[in-house]
Structures are given as C-alpha cells and as structure tokens.
Amino acid sequence: MRDACLFHSLHEEIQVPNDSDRRAIIRFNSRDDFNRWLRLRDTLIPALPRLAYVQPLPMIHAFACPLSCAGQLASFPSVLSVEEDCKTAVVHGLPEFRRSSTIKLSGDHPYIPWGVSHIKAPLTWNRTTGDRVRVAVIDTGIDYNHPDLQHAIENGINLIHRHALPVDDNGHGTHIAGTIAASARQTGIAGVAPQASIHPVKAFDENGTAYVSDIIYGIYWCLRNRIDVVNMSFGMKHHSRALEDAVRTAYYSGMIIVASSGNDGRTSRIDYPARFPHTLSVGATNKKGQIASFSNKSKYIDIYAPGEKIVSTWLRGEYQELSGTSMATSHVSGVVALLLSANRKLTPRKIKSILRRNASRIASKRLVSSETGELNAYRSVKSAL
Structure with a gap:
C-alpha cells in the first residue's frame, strides 16, 4: 500500500x-x-x-x-x-568547437591525419585493424551517409527520439567516429582502427547536451549488446554516484570505457567520468608531442594522445578540423580496438597497463606525473601480441 x-x-x-x-x-x-x-x-x-x-x-x-x-x-x-x-555536454564552449569552414581534402589516395600517423597506428595494420571489435560512441550520433563511415556503422540507439535512428545533428559524434574507424577507398581519411565496428549511441542533442540518466541508459544498452569499447568524449564538473556505479558495473563486465579529461587547462583536476578509476582517462597533446595548452593535466590521467587540430569526418560527407581532449579520446579508443582485435583475452585492467607501459615520453616540463606518457599504438600492439 x-x-x-x-x-x-x-x-x-x-x-x-x-x-x-x-x-x-x-x-x-x-x-x-x-x-x-x-x-x-x-x-x-x-x-x-x-x-x-x-x-x-x-x-x-x-x-x-x-x-x-x-x-x-x-x-x-x-x-x-x-x-x-544533471546535464552534461560535449561542447560547452570548448576550444574544440571554435571551428572554421570545413576542410577540403586533395589527392587521389586516402589521407592519414597527423594524429593517426603520430601514434604509429599505420605500422600495426599488417597485424591488426580492429576487425570484429565493437566500439560504441556515446555522443551526438553519426552521419549515416558519410562514405568513410558507411562500412563501419552497426546497430545503435537514439535516446533523444527513441524510435529514430541515431543520426548526428551536431557533428561531434561523427568526428569522433571518424578518428576511431574511418576507412576511405580512394579519397577520404583513415582512422586508427579502420575495420572496427561503430555503434552510435545518441544521448546528446543537437546542442551537444545530455542528461546523466540517458548516458547511464546508453551504458546499459552497450552492456546488453556486448560492446567491447565505449568512447565517452564529454565531461562534467560534478560527481554523479549513479553514473559512477554504472561505469563500475560496465568495467567489471569486461567493457573498456575511454573518457576525456577536459579542456580547461587545469592542473591536478579533471572532469567526470574520466576521474572515475574504472575509466581510461585521456589528456591531449599537440604535433610537437607536448601537452596541449587547453588540456587538463593530472595524476588521474592514464594516457595522453593527439588532440590538437585533428581532421576527421563531419556532417554531409565533409571533413572538419577540431581540437580537444574529445579528439584525443577517440585515438585511444581506436588503439584499444587494435589491441582487442590482436588479443581478445585482454581485460580492461591489462589494456590500461599495456597503454601506460608502452607510452612514448611526453616532451613537456608541465607534466604532472612522470609515469604518464603519450599513446604509442605500435609498441602497445607489439606488447599485446
């Protein structure tokens, strides 16, 4: 009663x-x-x-x-x-969204963005390409018609409009997906793991905002659909016990969750959910291999990766250059897909250890922890094999 x-x-x-x-x-x-x-x-x-x-x-x-x-x-x-x-955001006025006009690619062969090359991902493609690895992108959706992504798109969910496809009406999710798994036949770009499967989970609306509950349900959907890797290129300042419990449950089920540390240029503090111990937390570097000026820096960051001036897929089949720890996070998700494709027995804890142990040295005096380095796909895959 x-x-x-x-x-x-x-x-x-x-x-x-x-x-x-x-x-x-x-x-x-x-x-x-x-x-x-x-x-x-x-x-x-x-x-x-x-x-x-x-x-x-x-x-x-x-x-x-x-x-x-x-x-x-x-x-x-x-x-x-x-x-x-509460609401959280993928954008929130961050540097990654102060964009210019779309990028025009030239040439009659696939373009490999500098970040993909910098982490030495192409050197692994004769051994692993992310084949049969399922990567969910909890974000703003995906451009279903982009020629560089059509091969990779698998089933997903739209948590904003439950009966619609998770179509991207913002751009952020499409950009993330491209860095992870774009694959161009002649023209276009190549992502880190060009044969990985992308499962778009649209929890963020056209303005790049989402409720915590929709993110939690997105994680639940990933668990039910046996997703291997979850990319979370968003952040919030406040702690949510509900979200932390969802992340912990996913971690102990064997799911790897990769999260961006934030773009405030702060030292010693990073955003949630990257601050949760059961995520792979990511900071951003520039072309010189230094920590990007906008990236948060902290002992809580597990790995740094390219995040400045990253070219990737965009809406209406186009390309865009963005900067942010969101972009760095997608590089890490791609490398995790390479690792799992090479060795399906790897656990989330083992993957974090492999990435940290095989990271390249950061060329920066502003590093908070000397134990944290920059993502190196080639050394990590070699170690996993």
Missing part, C-alpha cells in the same frame, strides 16, 4: 517533458525493490498516465523522471537515494 502511495505522490510531482528541465534519478536499495516498483508502475500507468514518463534504469536499480521537486520520495524505506539528473 505504501508503494502505491508513493507512486500517487510521484505522479503529482512529475512534469510532462519540455515543461521543466528538472529531472531526478530515484535509486532503490536492491534489485528486488526495483523490480517490485517496476511491476507496480506498469500496473498503475492506466490510472496514472504520467508514470509513463518514468524511465527504468535497470543497471543501477533506478528510475529517472522529470520532477518539479523530490518531495518525500527519499523517506520511503525502499528508496536508497534521490539524485538530481
């Missing part, structure tokens, strides 16, 4: 989407509590139609829903916590 009362109270507090930006994540003490609530919600929807807006998050035994206020929800015995469902 008390659970039914809670749902009646919840129904009164739920705001119809677009009426309010306020959302909450309601977590339960156990899987049994969550399943009991889920069954009760389904029973009550005909009488309480706003409960249809309550989104289950099975991975962390939680619901996400639009709320005017949390009310007395946290006082119910089966409720563990009520957390604000």
